[in-house]
Amino acid sequence: MSVPTNTPGDRGASEASVSSPPAEPRxxxxxxxxxxxxxxxxxxxxxxxxxxxxxxxxxxxxxxxxxxxGGQSDPTKVAVVGSAAESVAGNEALEAVPVDDEAAGEQLLRDGEVDAIVVPDASDPLGITVIGLDQTPNGVVGALSVRPSVELLEPAxxxxxxxxxxxxxxxxxxxxxxxxxxxxxxxxxxxxxxxxxxxxxxxxxxxxxxxxxxxxxxxxxxxxxxxxxxxxxxxxxxxxxxxxxxxxxxxxxxxxxxxxxxxxxxxxxxxxxxxxxxxxxxxxxxxxxxxxxxxxxxxxxxxxxxxxxxxxxxxxxxxxxxxxxxxxxxxxxxxxxxxxxxxxxxxxxxxxxxxxxxxxxxxxxxxxxxxxxxxxxxxxx
Structure with missing residues (x-):
């Protein structure tokens, strides 16, 4: 039976591998x-x-x-009859919903599809009348009101x-x-x-x-x-x-x-x-x-x-x-x-x-x- 032997070079390599410290991590x-x-x-x-x-x-x-x-709300919907549409046109706060007559506008108001009705009125100084359901539509009235021009010296x-x-x-x-x-x-x-x-x-x-x-x-x-x-x-x-x-x-x-x-x-x-x-x-x-x-x-x-x-x-x-x-x-x-x-x-x-x-x-x-x-x-x- 043969017995494995180590040459001097093998023993040196083995001893070096045993005695060398582990490599330091990078x-x-x-x-x-x-x-x-x-x-x-x-x-x-x-x-x-x-x-x-x-x-x-x-x-x-x-x-x-x-x-x-800071959010912007949607325009308020109002039913407009005939020439009253001219008073609502160009108003960014209101969205006009044209109707044939006041009765049609009243039906939309009762169904909740509009917040008010704007009808022509020759006796009114503005030429229109705003009709609400059970209370005054202050938002619509405010949007239709005549307001003076406002200027700010240092606008934010x-x-x-x-x-x-x-x-x-x-x-x-x-x-x-x-x-x-x-x-x-x-x-x-x-x-x-x-x-x-x-x-x-x-x-x-x-x-x-x-x-x-x-x-x-x-x-x-x-x-x-x-x-x-x-x-x-x-x-x-x-x-x-x-x-x-x-x-x-x-x-x-x-x-x-x-x-x-x-x-x-x-x-x-x-x-x-x-x-x-x-x-x-x-x-x-x-x-x-x-x-x-x-x-x-x-x-x-x-x-x-x-x-x-x-x-x-x-x-x-x-x-x-x-x-x-x-x-x-x-x-x-x-x-x-x-x-x-x-x-x-x-x-x-x-x-x-x-x-x-x-x-x-x-x-x-x-x-x-x-x-x-x-x-x-x-x-x-």
């Missing part, structure tokens, strides 16, 4: 793995699904209220009530999405430090890959949520027949999605970095308060100063409030074509700086447990 592979883990965990979270549902309901409510405040491009609803909608969506996902990232970072899981993770991947994966994973979810809300809002406007509003709101919604996608990356990095400075869940609020204020301030400013062009202009260029301020200005027609581009460039540059600073704080604080890491030490390393 940065891209590590980031994609961590990002996928973040996305999977959030999609299984009831809190995420509930918050998304609440935002969807808020958007639907805004669309419905917008249709009530958008109805103030509608402008408030749009501003409130942008503000609440930005506030809820940024705060929800930012808090989720902060809690995830502290939980990994508290359970010492981060030590195992850092033995396999770098701190930069871990932070990048968390930011990208949650940014994808936040962007997907905002995109779904934008599609829902546009579809709701189309279904409710608000074509005029859709024409003005469509471009502002697109810009809001673009600004939010970049702005959230900045906020996510800051939430993760500040959370890495503590080791207990109870301390998350104290370190993330400055970042939370950066999310809350734009919401309150746009709600209380939606009709102040000066405040909105400042907001549209400040990186932390630009995702809300600039889309509102675009909707109101206050922004020139080049202003969103300039504001976006400022936001991208600020995001790059914030991510670099956040990555440094995150890397220098992640393995330090116990007391809170001072900001100066976290930056110094």
């Amino acid at each position: 940065f891209v592979d590590s980031v994609s793995l961590i990002a996928g883990r973040e996305i999977t965990m959030r999609l299984r979270s009831k809190a995420f699904l509930i918050s998304t549902g609440v935002l969807m309901l808020a958007v639907l409510a805004s669309v419905v209220l917008g249709s009530l405040f 491009a958008v109805d103030p009530g509608l402008a408030y609803l749009v501003a409130f909608g942008f503000g609440i969506v930005f506030f809820m999405s940024a705060l929800t996902f930012g808090t989720t990232i902060a809690q995830s970072v502290v939980e990994e430090k508290q359970t010492r899981v981060v030590e195992i993770l850092l033995s396999t991947v770098s701190a930069r890959a871990l932070l990048t994966g968390k930011v990208i994973g949650n940014s994808v979810l936040a962007f997907g949520q905002i995109l779904a809300i934008a599609v829902l809002a546009i579809a709701g406007l189309m279904l409710t027949g608000q074509k005029v509003l859709l024409g003005g709101l469509g471009s502002s919604v697109i810009w809001f999605v673009v600004f939010f996608a970049i702005g959230f990356v900045m906020l996510a990095a800051l939430f993760a970095a500040t959370a890495a400075m503590v080791s207990r869940s109870e301390d998350i609020g104290s370190v993330t308060t400055p970042v939370t204020m950066l999310v809350m301030i734009p919401y309150f400013l746009v709600v209380f100063f939606f009709d102040d062009p000066t405040v909105l202009t400042i907001m549209s260029y400040v990186p932390f409030s630009a995702p809300v301020g600039m889309p509102v200005r675009i909707f109101l027609g206050q922004a020139e074509w080049w202003e969103p581009i300039v504001s976006l460039v400022i936001l991208v540059a600020t995001t790059a700086i914030a991510v670099a600073i956040g990555e440094r704080i995150y890397r220098n604080s992640l393995l330090r447990t116990g007391a809170r890491v001072p900001l100066a030490e976290a930056l110094r390393g």
